[in-house]
Amino acid sequence: MVNIADSKSGINMEITMAISGFSPAAAPPGTYISIPKKKLLQNNNLDISSSNSRTNTWVDSMRASSPTRIKSSPFSDDQNSWMVQHPSALNVFDEITSASKGKQIVMFLDYDGTLSPIVDDPDRAFMSDAMRATVRKLARYFPTAIVSGRCRDKVYSFVRLAELYYAGSHGMDIKGPSKGSKYTKGSQAVLFQPASEFLPMIDEVYKALLEVTKSTPGSRVENNKFCVSVHFRCVDEKRWNELARQVGSVLEGYPDLRLTQGRKVLEIRPTIKWDKGKALEFLLESLGYANCTDVFPVYIGDDRTDEDAFKVLRERGQGFGILVSKAPKETNASYSLQEPSEVMAFLRRLVSWKKMSLRRQFRMRRRVEEIKMSLPH
Numbered sequence: 001m002v003n004i005a006d007s008k009s010g011i012n013m014e015i016t017m018a019i020s021g022f023s024p025a026a027a028p029p030g031t032y033i034s035i036p037k038k039k040l041l042q043n044n045n046l047d048i049s050s051s052n053s054r055t056n057t058w059v060d061s062m063r064a065s066s067p068t069r070i071k072s073s074p075f076s077d078d079q080n081s082w083m084v085q086h087p088s089a090l091n092v093f094d095e096i097t098s099a100s101k102g103k104q105i106v107m108f109l110d111y112d113g114t115l116s117p118i119v120d121d122p123d124r125a126f127m128s129d130a131m132r133a134t135v136r137k138l139a140r141y142f143p144t145a146i147v148s149g150r151c152r153d154k155v156y157s158f159v160r161l162a163e164l165y166y167a168g169s170h171g172m173d174i175k176g177p178s179k180g181s182k183y184t185k186g187s188q189a190v191l192f193q194p195a196s197e198f199l200p201m202i203d204e205v206y207k208a209l210l211e212v213t214k215s216t217p218g219s220r221v222e223n224n225k226f227c228v229s230v231h232f233r234c235v236d237e238k239r240w241n242e243l244a245r246q247v248g249s250v251l252e253g254y255p256d257l258r259l260t261q262g263r264k265v266l267e268i269r270p271t272i273k274w275d276k277g278k279a280l281e282f283l284l285e286s287l288g289y290a291n292c293t294d295v296f297p298v299y300i301g302d303d304r305t306d307e308d309a310f311k312v313l314r315e316r317g318q319g320f321g322i323l324v325s326k327a328p329k330e331t332n333a334s335y336s337l338q339e340p341s342e343v344m345a346f347l348r349r350l351v352s353w354k355k356m357s358l359r360r361q362f363r364m365r366r367r368v369e370e371i372k373m374s375l376p377h
Contacts, residue, residue, distance in 0.1 A: 056241070059240050059241050059244050061261060062232070062240055062244070062261060062266070063237070063240070078328055079327070079328050081328075082328035083328075083336070086323065086331065086333060086334065086335055086336040087335060087336070088335065088336055088337065088338075088342075089322045089335040089336065089337055089346050090337065090342060090345060090346055090349070092335065093346070093349055093353075096320070096335070097350075097353055099296070099320075100296040100319075102294065103294045103295060103296040104142075104143075104289070104294060104295050104296060105142045105296045105297075105298060105319075105350075105354075106142060106143045106144075106145075106283075106284065106287065106289065106295060106296070106297045106298070106319075107138060107139075107142045107143070107144040107145070107298050107300075107347075108144075108145050108147050108280055108283070108297060108298065108299040108300070108301075108309065109135070109144065109145070109146055109147065109299075109300050109301075109343075110146075110147060110148060110276075110299075110300065110301030110302060110303060110306050110324075111125070111127075111146055111148040111150060111155050111158065111159070112125050112148065112149075112150070112302075112303070113263065113301075113302035113303060113324060113340070114300055114301055114302050114324050114340060114343055115127045115131055115135065115146075115159070115340060115343065116128075116131070116158065116340060117339075117340055118233075118263065118264075120233055120234050121220075122220065122222055122229075122231055125158065126158060127158055127159065130344065131340065131343075131344050132159065132160070132161065134344050134347050134348055134351070135159070135161060135164070135347065136161055136163070137348075137351045138347050138350065138351055139161065139163045139164055140351075141351060141354040141355075142350075142354070143165070143287055144163075144164050144165065145164060145165035145166070145167055145283050146159055146164055146165070146166050146167065147167040147171060147276050147279055147280065147299075147301070147306075147309065148167070148168055148170075149168075149169065149170050149224060149227065149229065149262065149265075149267060149303070149305055150168055150169075150222075150224055151168050151169060151173070151222075151223070151224040151225045151226075152166050152167070152168025152169065152173040152174075152175060152225070153168070153225075154168070154224070155168055162177060162178045163177045164177060165177060165190070165283055167276070167279040167283065168224065168225065168226075169195075169224050169225050169226035169227050169269075170226075170227060170267075170269060170274070170275055170276055170279070170305060171274060171275060171276050171278055171279025171280075171282070172193065172194055172195045172226035172227070172269075172270070172274055172279075173192075173193050173225060173226055174190055174191065174192040174193070174279060174282065174283065175189055175190060175191050176189035176190035176191070176286065177189060190283075190286045192282060193226070194272060194274050195226050195270040195272055195274065198226065198256070198257075198270040199225070199226070201254060201256065201257065201270075202223070202225070202226060202227065202228060202257075202268075202270075203223070204254075205228055205250060205251070205254060205257065205268055206221060206223040206228045208250045209221045209228060209230060209246075209247065209250055209268075212246045212247075212249060212250055213230065213243065213246050213247070215246075216235060216239055216242055216243050216246065217234075217235070217236070217239070218232070218233075218234035218235040218236065218239075219231065219232060219234075219235050219243055220233075220234070226269070226270065227267055227268060227269040227270075228267070228268040229265050229266070229267050229268075230243070230247055230265065230266040230267075230268070231264060231265050232264055232265065232266065233264035233265070243266075244266075247259070247266055247268075251268065255271075256270060256271055257269065257270060257271060258270075258271045260304075260305065261304065262303040262304050262305050263302070263303055263304070267305070275305065275308040275309075276301075276305055276306060276308045276309040277308035277309045277311060277312035278308075278312075279309075280297065280299060280309045280312055280313075281312060284297060293318075295318060295319075296318060296319045297313055297316075297318060297319035298319050298320060298321075298322070299313060299319070299320075299321045299322070300321075300322045300324060300337070300343055300346075301321070301322075301323070301324065302323065302324035302325060306321070306323070306333075307331060307332055307333075309321065310323070310331060310332035310333045311332045313332075314332050314334075320333070320334040320335060321333035321334055321335075322334070322335045322336065322337055322346075323335075323336050323337075324336070324337050324338070324339065324340070324342075324343060325338070326338045326339065
């Protein structure tokens, strides 16, 4: 157990995992380690100054990550070059399965834009029955986690599969399978919330953003429990500058929160060093694969926030990331898929491959037993 305290703000957190090389198992029960809060804090991804120059920088970044126009030619030279570097995971499937030989594959899946299509109304981002059935089969053969910026309860209401791990709010709210998983350690499902002390602050900011953004048509503020999302998918691009100023005016009063962004969304999160990459590492540790060489994590996601997980996999030199995108993007992912339908095709192929592998292993074991039985004693 690790205790993080800040005497000035009164923020106090308990984290039941390894931090900076410290293993909880190595400490006696009830032991607390004091870590200055500043060591958990990180610089804002976007400066929350309300000045015009900073607001313009925000809007430029919003346009770069959320293009409103699609290039006319899907087979441009840039795209062809990008595809050489990030080939389709379907086209190089055999290469991927060969690299995983003898290792335990662990699946990590983003939700919006990966398992479900991107839609104007975030409350209607439903996954298809076919995708749900595919993910259910996937979880029978591999430990599987949904890692999303959404509130964990909201993601669960969409997916409705109790045998999965769920990491909501960019990994700040993690819970293990409640039933049906052979991978759950012990009788207690994993439950990890490193930013619980920020909940009152997040709620305050959510209410303030609801008030200040209501004058901007199309804006949508979503409370994801440990973070707040300001969706601008339905906001006229001419009013993005106005929306950025509104968000900045609220965040000026909350230095313990930071602003990040994804596809048509601004996200306000606690300034702790926790993201989807940290969530991936935590889940691997929870499954007993913290320092194993025989694990093969696969992370599939479409958003900028998924890059934290892609980067972790590159640094670990284990597994790989798959970016879901129709357009070339700077990414730490190794492979690509264009849309959720291709994600489903890839997952189905992975399940079929695993079934065949298990059948071959069973036939080989049976043949060995038959040979043993036929040998004279």
